[in-house]
Amino acid sequence: MFAVTILGNNSAIPAFGRFSTAQVVTINDKQFLIDCGEGTQLQFSKYKIKRSKINHIFISHLHGDHYFGLIGLLTSMGLLGRENDLHLFAPAALKEIIDLQLAVANAKLPYALHFHPLENEGLIVDENKFSVECFKVLHSIACWGFIFREKRQPRKIDKEKVLQFEIPAAYYNSLQEGKNYATKDGVIIQNDWVTIANKPNKSYAFCADTIYHEPIIEKVKNVSLLYHETTYLKGLEDRAALRFHSTTVQAASIAKQCKAEKLLIGHFSSKYEYLDAFLLEAKEVFDNTDLAIEGTTFLV
Amino acid sequence: MFAVTILGNNSAIPAFGRFSTAQVVTINDKQFLIDCGEGTQLQFSKYKIKRSKINHIFISHLHGDHYFGLIGLLTSMGLLGRENDLHLFAPAALKEIIDLQLAVANAKLPYALHFHPLENEGLIVDENKFSVECFKVLHSIACWGFIFREKRQPRKIDKEKVLQFEIPAAYYNSLQEGKNYATKDGVIIQNDWVTIANKPNKSYAFCADTIYHEPIIEKVKNVSLLYHETTYLKGLEDRAALRFHSTTVQAASIAKQCKAEKLLIGHFSSKYEYLDAFLLEAKEVFDNTDLAIEGTTFLV
Secondary structure, eight states: OEEEEEEEOBOSSOBTTBOBSEEEEEETTEEEEEOOOTTHHHHHHHTTOOGGGEEEEEOOOOSGGGTTTHHHHHHHHHHTTOOSOEEEEEOTHHHHHHHHHHHHTTOOOSSOEEEEEOOSSEEEEEOSSEEEEEEEEOOSSOEEEEEEEEOOOOOEEOHHHHHHTTOOGGGHHHHHTTOOEEOTTOOEEOHHHHEEOOSOOOEEEEOOSOOOOTHHHHHTTTOSEEEEEOOBOGGGHHHHHHTTOOBHHHHHHHHHHTTOSEEEEEOBOTTOSOOHHHHHHHHHHOSSEEEOOTTOEEEO | OEEEEEEEOBOSSOBTTBOBSEEEEEETTEEEEEOOOTTHHHHHHHTTOOGGGEEEEEOOOOSGGGTTTHHHHHHHHHHTTOOSOEEEEEOTHHHHHHHHHHHHTTOOOSSOEEEEEOOSSEEEEEOSSEEEEEEEOOOSSOOEEEEEEEOOOOOEEOHHHHHHTTOOGGGHHHHHTTOOEEOTTOOEEOHHHHEEOOSOOOEEEEOOSOOOOTHHHHHTTTOSEEEEEOOBOGGGHHHHHHTTOOBHHHHHHHHHHTTOSEEEEEOBOTTOSOOHHHHHHHHHHOSSEEEOOTTOEEEO
Protein backbone atom coordinates (compact mmCIF):
# COMPACT_ATOMS: atom_id res chain seq x y z
CA MET A 1 0.00 0.00 0.00
CA PHE A 2 1.17 3.51 -0.89
CA ALA A 3 -1.24 6.18 0.30
CA VAL A 4 -1.61 9.70 1.68
CA THR A 5 -3.99 10.56 4.53
CA ILE A 6 -4.94 14.21 4.95
CA LEU A 7 -5.03 15.51 8.54
CA GLY A 8 -5.16 19.24 7.80
CA ASN A 9 -5.82 21.32 4.69
CA ASN A 10 -6.26 24.91 5.79
CA SER A 11 -3.80 27.76 5.48
CA ALA A 12 -2.63 30.19 8.17
CA ILE A 13 -5.52 29.93 10.66
CA PRO A 14 -7.72 26.95 11.51
CA ALA A 15 -11.21 27.77 10.22
CA PHE A 16 -14.56 26.12 9.46
CA GLY A 17 -13.39 23.04 11.35
CA ARG A 18 -10.39 22.71 9.03
CA PHE A 19 -6.98 22.13 10.61
CA SER A 20 -3.58 23.40 9.47
CA THR A 21 -1.39 21.33 7.17
CA ALA A 22 -0.45 17.76 8.11
CA GLN A 23 -0.37 14.61 6.00
CA VAL A 24 0.55 11.01 6.76
CA VAL A 25 2.19 9.01 3.98
CA THR A 26 1.88 5.23 4.29
CA ILE A 27 4.24 2.95 2.37
CA ASN A 28 3.40 -0.65 3.26
CA ASP A 29 4.03 -0.94 7.01
CA LYS A 30 5.79 2.41 7.37
CA GLN A 31 4.24 5.81 8.04
CA PHE A 32 5.67 9.28 7.58
CA LEU A 33 4.38 12.63 8.74
CA ILE A 34 4.63 15.68 6.48
CA ASP A 35 4.15 18.97 8.32
CA CYS A 36 2.49 19.22 11.70
CA GLY A 37 0.14 22.17 12.20
CA GLU A 38 -1.44 22.88 15.59
CA GLY A 39 -3.72 20.05 16.68
CA THR A 40 -2.14 17.37 14.47
CA GLN A 41 -1.96 15.00 17.43
CA LEU A 42 -5.69 15.53 17.96
CA GLN A 43 -6.22 14.52 14.34
CA PHE A 44 -4.06 11.43 14.95
CA SER A 45 -6.57 10.36 17.61
CA LYS A 46 -9.56 11.20 15.48
CA TYR A 47 -8.35 9.31 12.43
CA LYS A 48 -6.73 6.42 14.36
CA ILE A 49 -3.16 7.14 13.30
CA LYS A 50 -0.76 5.70 15.86
CA ARG A 51 1.91 8.13 17.04
CA SER A 52 4.20 5.17 17.60
CA LYS A 53 4.14 4.19 13.90
CA ILE A 54 5.79 7.43 12.86
CA ASN A 55 9.59 7.26 12.68
CA HIS A 56 10.19 10.07 10.17
CA ILE A 57 8.78 13.59 10.20
CA PHE A 58 9.30 16.14 7.42
CA ILE A 59 8.65 19.85 8.03
CA SER A 60 8.47 21.95 4.87
CA HIS A 61 9.06 25.39 6.43
CA LEU A 62 8.80 27.38 9.63
CA HIS A 63 5.50 29.16 9.24
CA GLY A 64 3.45 28.19 12.27
CA ASP A 65 0.60 26.53 10.40
CA HIS A 66 3.11 23.89 9.30
CA TYR A 67 4.84 23.11 12.60
CA PHE A 68 3.12 24.53 15.72
CA GLY A 69 1.75 21.04 16.52
CA LEU A 70 5.18 19.41 16.40
CA ILE A 71 6.44 20.12 19.91
CA GLY A 72 3.20 18.74 21.38
CA LEU A 73 3.52 15.58 19.31
CA LEU A 74 7.19 15.09 20.24
CA THR A 75 6.56 15.53 23.96
CA SER A 76 3.44 13.33 23.88
CA MET A 77 5.49 10.59 22.23
CA GLY A 78 7.89 10.92 25.15
CA LEU A 79 5.16 10.89 27.80
CA LEU A 80 3.78 7.73 26.20
CA GLY A 81 7.14 6.05 26.70
CA ARG A 82 8.47 5.99 23.15
CA GLU A 83 11.92 4.44 22.89
CA ASN A 84 12.37 4.15 19.11
CA ASP A 85 14.52 6.67 17.30
CA LEU A 86 12.72 9.48 15.52
CA HIS A 87 14.12 11.26 12.48
CA LEU A 88 13.14 14.87 11.92
CA PHE A 89 13.92 16.63 8.62
CA ALA A 90 13.36 20.38 8.82
CA PRO A 91 14.92 23.82 8.39
CA ALA A 92 17.83 24.13 10.83
CA ALA A 93 16.28 26.76 13.12
CA LEU A 94 13.62 24.33 14.31
CA LYS A 95 16.19 22.51 16.43
CA GLU A 96 16.81 25.65 18.48
CA ILE A 97 13.07 26.08 19.12
CA ILE A 98 12.62 22.46 20.23
CA ASP A 99 15.71 22.55 22.45
CA LEU A 100 14.51 25.77 24.10
CA GLN A 101 11.00 24.43 24.71
CA LEU A 102 12.38 21.27 26.30
CA ALA A 103 14.86 23.26 28.40
CA VAL A 104 12.27 25.62 29.94
CA ALA A 105 10.15 22.61 30.92
CA ASN A 106 13.20 20.91 32.39
CA ALA A 107 12.26 18.00 30.12
CA LYS A 108 14.22 15.36 28.23
CA LEU A 109 12.81 13.11 25.54
CA PRO A 110 13.21 9.42 26.43
CA TYR A 111 14.00 8.56 22.79
CA ALA A 112 16.68 9.69 20.35
CA LEU A 113 15.51 12.57 18.17
CA HIS A 114 17.80 12.76 15.13
CA PHE A 115 17.59 16.20 13.63
CA HIS A 116 18.45 16.43 9.92
CA PRO A 117 18.62 20.05 8.76
CA LEU A 118 17.39 20.55 5.20
CA GLU A 119 20.20 22.17 3.27
CA ASN A 120 20.58 20.68 -0.20
CA GLU A 121 18.15 19.22 -2.69
CA GLY A 122 18.33 15.46 -3.16
CA LEU A 123 18.02 12.14 -1.41
CA ILE A 124 17.31 12.37 2.34
CA VAL A 125 15.97 8.86 3.07
CA ASP A 126 17.14 5.81 1.19
CA GLU A 127 15.66 2.51 2.29
CA ASN A 128 15.33 -0.85 0.56
CA LYS A 129 11.89 -0.33 -0.90
CA PHE A 130 11.51 3.44 -1.06
CA SER A 131 13.32 6.74 -0.98
CA VAL A 132 12.52 10.33 -0.06
CA GLU A 133 13.99 13.38 -1.78
CA CYS A 134 13.63 17.02 -0.90
CA PHE A 135 13.51 19.91 -3.35
CA LYS A 136 13.19 23.66 -3.08
CA VAL A 137 9.96 25.48 -3.75
CA LEU A 138 9.57 29.26 -3.79
CA HIS A 139 7.90 30.81 -0.76
CA SER A 140 8.43 33.91 1.41
CA ILE A 141 10.83 31.96 3.62
CA ALA A 142 12.95 28.87 2.85
CA CYS A 143 10.52 26.08 1.97
CA TRP A 144 10.93 22.47 0.88
CA GLY A 145 8.91 19.96 -1.06
CA PHE A 146 9.28 16.20 -0.65
CA ILE A 147 9.04 13.27 -3.08
CA PHE A 148 8.36 9.76 -1.86
CA ARG A 149 9.27 7.06 -4.39
CA GLU A 150 8.79 3.34 -4.37
CA LYS A 151 11.97 1.71 -5.56
CA ARG A 152 12.10 -0.18 -8.80
CA GLN A 153 10.19 -3.43 -8.36
CA PRO A 154 12.08 -6.56 -9.59
CA ARG A 155 10.72 -8.04 -12.84
CA LYS A 156 8.81 -11.31 -12.57
CA ILE A 157 10.30 -14.51 -14.06
CA ASP A 158 8.17 -16.11 -16.77
CA LYS A 159 8.67 -19.73 -15.66
CA GLU A 160 7.61 -21.31 -18.93
CA LYS A 161 9.94 -19.10 -20.96
CA VAL A 162 13.08 -19.58 -18.80
CA LEU A 163 12.66 -23.35 -19.13
CA GLN A 164 12.11 -23.05 -22.85
CA PHE A 165 15.36 -21.03 -23.23
CA GLU A 166 17.13 -23.35 -20.77
CA ILE A 167 18.36 -20.53 -18.54
CA PRO A 168 20.00 -21.84 -15.31
CA ALA A 169 18.25 -20.80 -12.09
CA ALA A 170 21.46 -19.09 -10.92
CA TYR A 171 20.73 -16.30 -13.45
CA TYR A 172 17.17 -15.60 -12.27
CA ASN A 173 18.26 -12.76 -9.96
CA SER A 174 20.03 -10.91 -12.71
CA LEU A 175 17.00 -11.44 -14.98
CA GLN A 176 14.79 -9.91 -12.28
CA GLU A 177 17.06 -6.89 -12.25
CA GLY A 178 16.38 -6.48 -15.99
CA LYS A 179 19.62 -7.91 -17.43
CA ASN A 180 19.80 -9.97 -20.61
CA TYR A 181 21.18 -13.54 -20.67
CA ALA A 182 23.94 -14.75 -23.02
CA THR A 183 24.12 -18.48 -23.89
CA LYS A 184 27.44 -20.29 -24.16
CA ASP A 185 27.12 -19.95 -27.95
CA GLY A 186 26.95 -16.16 -27.56
CA VAL A 187 23.22 -15.90 -28.33
CA ILE A 188 21.57 -13.03 -26.44
CA ILE A 189 18.23 -13.81 -24.78
CA GLN A 190 16.50 -10.45 -24.37
CA ASN A 191 15.29 -9.83 -20.83
CA ASP A 192 11.71 -9.09 -21.86
CA TRP A 193 11.43 -12.43 -23.67
CA VAL A 194 11.66 -14.25 -20.32
CA THR A 195 10.43 -11.79 -17.68
CA ILE A 196 7.29 -9.74 -17.06
CA ALA A 197 7.26 -6.15 -15.80
CA ASN A 198 6.09 -5.76 -12.23
CA LYS A 199 3.60 -3.05 -11.21
CA PRO A 200 4.94 0.42 -11.97
CA ASN A 201 6.86 2.35 -9.30
CA LYS A 202 4.62 4.92 -7.75
CA SER A 203 5.65 8.32 -6.41
CA TYR A 204 4.10 11.08 -4.35
CA ALA A 205 5.26 14.69 -4.43
CA PHE A 206 4.29 17.22 -1.76
CA CYS A 207 4.85 20.74 -3.05
CA ALA A 208 4.42 22.61 0.25
CA ASP A 209 3.72 26.36 0.14
CA THR A 210 4.85 27.93 -3.09
CA ILE A 211 4.23 30.63 -5.60
CA TYR A 212 3.62 29.39 -9.18
CA HIS A 213 7.17 28.34 -9.97
CA GLU A 214 7.97 26.53 -13.21
CA PRO A 215 11.29 25.01 -12.07
CA ILE A 216 9.14 22.73 -9.91
CA ILE A 217 7.80 21.01 -13.03
CA GLU A 218 11.09 19.28 -13.84
CA LYS A 219 11.53 18.21 -10.21
CA VAL A 220 8.19 16.46 -9.93
CA LYS A 221 8.05 15.13 -13.49
CA ASN A 222 5.83 12.08 -14.01
CA VAL A 223 4.89 11.65 -10.35
CA SER A 224 1.89 9.43 -9.74
CA LEU A 225 0.27 11.81 -7.27
CA LEU A 226 1.09 15.49 -6.95
CA TYR A 227 -0.01 17.59 -4.00
CA HIS A 228 0.14 21.28 -4.87
CA GLU A 229 -1.14 24.10 -2.72
CA THR A 230 -4.09 26.22 -3.90
CA THR A 231 -4.47 28.90 -1.27
CA TYR A 232 -6.67 31.01 -3.58
CA LEU A 233 -9.17 30.70 -6.39
CA LYS A 234 -8.02 31.83 -9.84
CA GLY A 235 -9.42 35.36 -9.48
CA LEU A 236 -6.86 36.17 -6.79
CA GLU A 237 -3.71 35.53 -8.80
CA ASP A 238 -2.18 38.87 -7.78
CA ARG A 239 -2.77 38.30 -4.09
CA ALA A 240 -1.40 34.76 -4.43
CA ALA A 241 1.82 36.09 -6.01
CA LEU A 242 2.18 38.79 -3.38
CA ARG A 243 2.00 36.20 -0.62
CA PHE A 244 4.04 33.55 -2.44
CA HIS A 245 1.06 31.24 -2.81
CA SER A 246 -0.71 29.64 -5.78
CA THR A 247 -4.18 29.55 -7.30
CA THR A 248 -6.24 26.60 -8.51
CA VAL A 249 -5.36 27.20 -12.14
CA GLN A 250 -1.66 27.52 -11.38
CA ALA A 251 -1.57 24.26 -9.40
CA ALA A 252 -3.45 22.45 -12.14
CA SER A 253 -1.12 23.88 -14.73
CA ILE A 254 1.90 22.51 -12.86
CA ALA A 255 0.18 19.09 -12.69
CA LYS A 256 -0.46 19.16 -16.42
CA GLN A 257 3.04 20.25 -17.36
CA CYS A 258 4.77 17.70 -15.11
CA LYS A 259 2.48 14.96 -16.45
CA ALA A 260 1.29 13.88 -13.01
CA GLU A 261 -1.28 11.10 -13.03
CA LYS A 262 -3.38 12.81 -10.40
CA LEU A 263 -3.48 16.14 -8.53
CA LEU A 264 -4.43 16.78 -4.93
CA ILE A 265 -5.11 20.39 -3.88
CA GLY A 266 -5.18 21.96 -0.42
CA HIS A 267 -3.94 24.73 1.88
CA PHE A 268 -7.17 26.62 1.40
CA SER A 269 -7.41 30.20 2.59
CA SER A 270 -9.64 30.84 5.60
CA LYS A 271 -11.54 33.28 3.34
CA TYR A 272 -13.37 30.32 1.85
CA GLU A 273 -16.01 28.42 3.79
CA TYR A 274 -16.94 26.21 0.82
CA LEU A 275 -14.43 24.42 -1.38
CA ASP A 276 -16.46 23.36 -4.43
CA ALA A 277 -15.10 26.18 -6.59
CA PHE A 278 -11.53 24.98 -5.96
CA LEU A 279 -12.31 21.62 -7.52
CA LEU A 280 -14.23 23.07 -10.46
CA GLU A 281 -11.51 25.55 -11.36
CA ALA A 282 -8.66 23.05 -11.08
CA LYS A 283 -10.53 20.45 -13.15
CA GLU A 284 -10.91 22.93 -16.01
CA VAL A 285 -7.14 22.66 -16.48
CA PHE A 286 -6.37 19.19 -15.10
CA ASP A 287 -9.31 16.84 -14.82
CA ASN A 288 -7.92 14.17 -12.49
CA THR A 289 -7.95 16.42 -9.43
CA ASP A 290 -9.24 15.88 -5.90
CA LEU A 291 -9.66 18.13 -2.87
CA ALA A 292 -7.40 17.23 0.07
CA ILE A 293 -10.33 16.66 2.43
CA GLU A 294 -9.38 15.91 6.03
CA GLY A 295 -9.64 12.29 7.05
CA THR A 296 -9.51 11.05 3.47
CA THR A 297 -6.88 8.56 2.36
CA PHE A 298 -5.78 8.77 -1.27
CA LEU A 299 -4.04 5.81 -2.88
CA VAL A 300 -0.96 6.87 -4.79
CA MET B 1 -21.39 38.67 35.20
CA PHE B 2 -18.37 36.90 36.68
CA ALA B 3 -17.82 33.45 35.24
CA VAL B 4 -15.26 30.85 34.17
CA THR B 5 -15.56 28.87 30.93
CA ILE B 6 -13.55 25.66 30.67
CA LEU B 7 -11.79 25.05 27.32
CA GLY B 8 -9.48 22.23 28.39
CA ASN B 9 -9.24 19.98 31.43
CA ASN B 10 -6.74 17.24 30.63
CA SER B 11 -3.18 16.90 31.83
CA ALA B 12 -0.03 16.28 29.80
CA ILE B 13 -1.54 14.71 26.66
CA PRO B 14 -4.88 15.37 24.98
CA ALA B 15 -6.98 12.22 25.44
CA PHE B 16 -10.56 10.98 25.16
CA GLY B 17 -11.46 14.18 23.32
CA ARG B 18 -10.26 16.26 26.26
CA PHE B 19 -7.97 19.22 25.52
CA SER B 20 -5.08 20.57 27.59
CA THR B 21 -5.62 23.32 30.14
CA ALA B 22 -7.26 26.60 29.10
CA GLN B 23 -9.94 28.68 30.82
CA VAL B 24 -11.65 31.94 29.95
CA VAL B 25 -12.64 34.23 32.83
CA THR B 26 -15.40 36.72 32.07
CA ILE B 27 -15.88 39.79 34.27
CA ASN B 28 -18.73 41.83 32.82
CA ASP B 29 -17.57 42.88 29.35
CA LYS B 30 -13.96 41.76 29.79
CA GLN B 31 -12.46 38.35 29.10
CA PHE B 32 -9.18 36.83 30.27
CA LEU B 33 -7.45 33.68 29.18
CA ILE B 34 -5.71 31.46 31.73
CA ASP B 35 -3.28 28.97 30.17
CA CYS B 36 -3.38 28.00 26.54
CA GLY B 37 -2.78 24.31 25.77
CA GLU B 38 -2.50 23.07 22.20
CA GLY B 39 -5.74 23.59 20.29
CA THR B 40 -7.08 26.36 22.51
CA GLN B 41 -7.87 28.48 19.46
CA LEU B 42 -9.88 25.55 18.08
CA GLN B 43 -11.85 25.53 21.34
CA PHE B 44 -12.39 29.28 20.97
CA SER B 45 -14.17 28.57 17.68
CA LYS B 46 -16.13 25.64 19.07
CA TYR B 47 -17.39 27.54 22.11
CA LYS B 48 -17.84 30.90 20.36
CA ILE B 49 -15.21 32.78 22.35
CA LYS B 50 -13.97 35.75 20.33
CA ARG B 51 -10.17 35.99 20.10
CA SER B 52 -10.58 39.75 19.83
CA LYS B 53 -12.23 40.01 23.28
CA ILE B 54 -9.09 38.76 25.02
CA ASN B 55 -6.71 41.52 26.13
CA HIS B 56 -4.98 39.68 28.99
CA ILE B 57 -3.45 36.22 28.96
CA PHE B 58 -2.03 34.49 32.04
CA ILE B 59 0.29 31.47 31.67
CA SER B 60 0.85 29.52 34.90
CA HIS B 61 4.03 27.65 33.90
CA LEU B 62 6.05 26.41 30.96
CA HIS B 63 4.96 22.79 30.69
CA GLY B 64 3.67 22.35 27.17
CA ASP B 65 0.13 21.35 28.09
CA HIS B 66 -0.29 24.87 29.49
CA TYR B 67 1.14 26.98 26.65
CA PHE B 68 1.75 25.09 23.38
CA GLY B 69 -1.39 26.69 21.92
CA LEU B 70 -0.28 30.22 22.71
CA ILE B 71 1.94 30.97 19.71
CA GLY B 72 -0.83 29.84 17.35
CA LEU B 73 -3.33 32.08 19.10
CA LEU B 74 -0.97 35.09 19.05
CA THR B 75 -0.17 34.71 15.34
CA SER B 76 -3.82 34.10 14.43
CA MET B 77 -4.77 37.31 16.25
CA GLY B 78 -2.20 39.05 14.06
CA LEU B 79 -3.38 37.44 10.83
CA LEU B 80 -6.92 38.54 11.70
CA GLY B 81 -5.71 42.13 11.87
CA ARG B 82 -5.76 42.74 15.62
CA GLU B 83 -4.59 46.21 16.58
CA ASN B 84 -5.41 46.34 20.30
CA ASP B 85 -2.66 45.87 22.85
CA LEU B 86 -2.35 42.44 24.40
CA HIS B 87 -0.94 41.83 27.88
CA LEU B 88 0.79 38.54 28.53
CA PHE B 89 1.71 37.48 32.09
CA ALA B 90 4.01 34.46 32.14
CA PRO B 91 7.35 33.08 33.32
CA ALA B 92 10.14 35.13 31.72
CA ALA B 93 11.49 32.43 29.39
CA LEU B 94 8.31 32.42 27.34
CA LYS B 95 9.32 35.70 25.74
CA GLU B 96 12.40 34.13 24.24
CA ILE B 97 10.36 31.29 22.74
CA ILE B 98 7.82 33.65 21.19
CA ASP B 99 10.50 35.97 19.82
CA LEU B 100 12.34 33.02 18.27
CA GLN B 101 9.20 31.60 16.67
CA LEU B 102 8.33 34.97 15.16
CA ALA B 103 11.90 35.50 13.95
CA VAL B 104 12.19 32.17 12.07
CA ALA B 105 8.91 32.93 10.30
CA ASN B 106 10.13 36.42 9.46
CA ALA B 107 6.92 37.60 11.10
CA LYS B 108 5.92 40.64 13.15
CA LEU B 109 2.73 40.97 15.15
CA PRO B 110 0.64 43.96 14.00
CA TYR B 111 -0.34 44.73 17.61
CA ALA B 112 1.64 45.55 20.74
CA LEU B 113 2.34 42.47 22.87
CA HIS B 114 3.24 43.62 26.38
CA PHE B 115 5.13 40.88 28.13
CA HIS B 116 4.95 40.94 31.95
CA PRO B 117 7.30 38.36 33.48
CA LEU B 118 5.93 36.78 36.65
CA GLU B 119 8.47 37.39 39.39
CA ASN B 120 6.83 38.33 42.69
CA GLU B 121 3.55 37.42 44.31
CA GLY B 122 0.94 40.16 44.43
CA LEU B 123 -1.17 42.47 42.31
CA ILE B 124 -0.55 42.21 38.55
CA VAL B 125 -3.71 43.83 37.16
CA ASP B 126 -5.52 46.62 38.94
CA GLU B 127 -8.55 48.05 37.18
CA ASN B 128 -11.55 50.02 38.41
CA LYS B 129 -13.85 47.10 38.99
CA PHE B 130 -11.53 44.14 39.45
CA SER B 131 -7.99 43.08 40.17
CA VAL B 132 -5.78 40.06 39.44
CA GLU B 133 -3.10 38.74 41.79
CA CYS B 134 -0.57 36.00 41.23
CA PHE B 135 0.75 33.62 43.86
CA LYS B 136 3.23 30.77 43.90
CA VAL B 137 2.16 27.15 43.93
CA LEU B 138 4.54 24.20 44.26
CA HIS B 139 5.25 22.26 41.09
CA SER B 140 8.31 20.64 39.47
CA ILE B 141 9.12 23.96 37.74
CA ALA B 142 8.18 27.52 38.68
CA CYS B 143 4.39 27.71 38.63
CA TRP B 144 1.86 30.44 39.40
CA GLY B 145 -1.74 30.62 40.50
CA PHE B 146 -4.01 33.59 39.83
CA ILE B 147 -6.82 35.23 41.79
CA PHE B 148 -9.43 37.38 40.08
CA ARG B 149 -11.34 39.66 42.47
CA GLU B 150 -14.27 41.96 41.93
CA LYS B 151 -13.61 45.21 43.72
CA ARG B 152 -15.76 46.30 46.64
CA GLN B 153 -19.15 47.32 45.32
CA PRO B 154 -20.43 50.70 46.68
CA ARG B 155 -23.38 50.44 49.12
CA LYS B 156 -26.80 51.47 47.79
CA ILE B 157 -28.51 54.61 49.15
CA ASP B 158 -31.90 53.94 50.78
CA LYS B 159 -33.69 56.95 49.31
CA GLU B 160 -36.52 57.00 51.82
CA LYS B 161 -34.16 56.83 54.79
CA VAL B 162 -31.76 59.57 53.66
CA LEU B 163 -34.72 61.92 53.28
CA GLN B 164 -36.09 60.91 56.67
CA PHE B 165 -32.73 61.69 58.33
CA GLU B 166 -32.37 64.84 56.22
CA ILE B 167 -28.88 63.93 54.94
CA PRO B 168 -27.70 66.38 52.23
CA ALA B 169 -27.05 64.80 48.81
CA ALA B 170 -23.41 65.96 48.99
CA TYR B 171 -22.79 63.18 51.53
CA TYR B 172 -24.23 60.36 49.44
CA ASN B 173 -20.83 59.36 48.01
CA SER B 174 -19.32 58.97 51.45
CA LEU B 175 -22.38 56.98 52.56
CA GLN B 176 -21.88 54.67 49.56
CA GLU B 177 -18.32 54.12 50.72
CA GLY B 178 -19.68 52.92 54.07
CA LYS B 179 -19.04 55.99 56.21
CA ASN B 180 -21.40 57.21 58.94
CA TYR B 181 -22.98 60.69 58.89
CA ALA B 182 -22.79 63.19 61.75
CA THR B 183 -25.52 65.84 62.01
CA LYS B 184 -24.71 69.42 63.03
CA ASP B 185 -25.88 68.49 66.54
CA GLY B 186 -23.27 65.72 66.68
CA VAL B 187 -25.77 62.89 66.33
CA ILE B 188 -24.27 59.92 64.48
CA ILE B 189 -26.42 58.36 61.77
CA GLN B 190 -25.08 54.82 61.35
CA ASN B 191 -24.30 53.95 57.75
CA ASP B 192 -26.45 50.82 57.72
CA TRP B 193 -29.53 52.80 58.81
CA VAL B 194 -29.54 54.62 55.46
CA THR B 195 -27.75 52.34 53.00
CA ILE B 196 -28.16 48.78 51.78
CA ALA B 197 -25.26 46.38 51.16
CA ASN B 198 -24.59 45.66 47.51
CA LYS B 199 -23.98 42.11 46.28
CA PRO B 200 -20.87 40.57 47.85
CA ASN B 201 -17.52 40.81 46.06
CA LYS B 202 -16.80 37.56 44.31
CA SER B 203 -13.40 36.04 43.63
CA TYR B 204 -11.98 33.21 41.54
CA ALA B 205 -8.71 31.45 42.30
CA PHE B 206 -6.92 29.26 39.73
CA CYS B 207 -4.40 27.02 41.48
CA ALA B 208 -2.57 25.75 38.40
CA ASP B 209 -0.43 22.58 38.72
CA THR B 210 0.62 21.92 42.27
CA ILE B 211 1.45 19.30 44.81
CA TYR B 212 -0.72 19.38 47.98
CA HIS B 213 0.73 22.53 49.51
CA GLU B 214 -0.80 24.01 52.64
CA PRO B 215 0.65 27.53 52.22
CA ILE B 216 -1.85 27.88 49.36
CA ILE B 217 -4.73 27.84 51.86
CA GLU B 218 -3.92 31.26 53.27
CA LYS B 219 -3.46 32.70 49.78
CA VAL B 220 -6.86 31.65 48.50
CA LYS B 221 -8.78 32.11 51.76
CA ASN B 222 -12.52 32.68 51.38
CA VAL B 223 -12.54 32.71 47.57
CA SER B 224 -15.95 32.25 46.02
CA LEU B 225 -14.77 29.71 43.47
CA LEU B 226 -11.56 27.72 43.75
CA TYR B 227 -10.09 25.76 40.86
CA HIS B 228 -7.63 23.16 42.10
CA GLU B 229 -5.98 20.49 40.00
CA THR B 230 -6.78 16.81 40.63
CA THR B 231 -4.52 14.91 38.30
CA TYR B 232 -5.10 11.64 40.17
CA LEU B 233 -7.70 9.82 42.24
CA LYS B 234 -6.98 9.47 45.95
CA GLY B 235 -5.38 6.04 45.63
CA LEU B 236 -2.41 7.52 43.78
CA GLU B 237 -1.24 9.99 46.42
CA ASP B 238 2.37 8.77 46.17
CA ARG B 239 2.50 9.15 42.41
CA ALA B 240 0.86 12.58 42.73
CA ALA B 241 3.54 13.72 45.20
CA LEU B 242 6.34 12.32 43.02
CA ARG B 243 5.08 14.32 40.04
CA PHE B 244 4.16 17.43 42.01
CA HIS B 245 0.45 16.94 41.40
CA SER B 246 -2.60 16.53 43.66
CA THR B 247 -5.37 14.02 44.24
CA THR B 248 -9.12 14.56 44.57
CA VAL B 249 -9.01 14.36 48.36
CA GLN B 250 -6.10 16.79 48.58
CA ALA B 251 -7.83 19.38 46.36
CA ALA B 252 -11.05 19.07 48.33
CA SER B 253 -9.13 19.40 51.58
CA ILE B 254 -7.59 22.68 50.37
CA ALA B 255 -11.08 23.92 49.42
CA LYS B 256 -12.40 23.02 52.87
CA GLN B 257 -9.53 24.59 54.76
CA CYS B 258 -9.58 27.85 52.76
CA LYS B 259 -13.36 28.05 53.20
CA ALA B 260 -14.07 28.34 49.48
CA GLU B 261 -17.72 28.51 48.56
CA LYS B 262 -17.29 26.11 45.68
CA LEU B 263 -14.56 23.89 44.20
CA LEU B 264 -13.87 23.15 40.55
CA ILE B 265 -11.54 20.24 39.76
CA GLY B 266 -9.64 19.44 36.57
CA HIS B 267 -6.27 18.57 34.95
CA PHE B 268 -7.26 14.92 34.81
CA SER B 269 -4.63 12.36 33.98
CA SER B 270 -4.91 10.65 30.59
CA LYS B 271 -5.05 7.37 32.55
CA TYR B 272 -8.72 8.03 33.22
CA GLU B 273 -11.35 7.74 30.51
CA TYR B 274 -14.26 8.34 32.90
CA LEU B 275 -14.36 11.13 35.45
CA ASP B 276 -17.23 10.13 37.77
CA ALA B 277 -14.88 8.89 40.49
CA PHE B 278 -13.17 12.28 40.63
CA LEU B 279 -16.41 13.96 41.59
CA LEU B 280 -17.43 11.29 44.10
CA GLU B 281 -14.09 11.33 45.90
CA ALA B 282 -13.86 15.11 46.09
CA LYS B 283 -17.44 15.42 47.33
CA GLU B 284 -16.67 13.11 50.25
CA VAL B 285 -14.45 15.89 51.62
CA PHE B 286 -16.02 19.02 50.12
CA ASP B 287 -19.55 18.67 48.88
CA ASN B 288 -19.90 21.77 46.70
CA THR B 289 -17.59 20.48 43.98
CA ASP B 290 -17.96 20.33 40.20
CA LEU B 291 -15.92 18.76 37.42
CA ALA B 292 -14.31 21.29 35.06
CA ILE B 293 -16.08 19.89 32.01
CA GLU B 294 -15.07 21.46 28.68
CA GLY B 295 -17.52 23.94 27.25
CA THR B 296 -19.18 24.54 30.61
CA THR B 297 -19.43 28.05 32.07
CA PHE B 298 -19.45 28.28 35.88
CA LEU B 299 -20.76 31.43 37.53
CA VAL B 300 -18.42 32.63 40.27
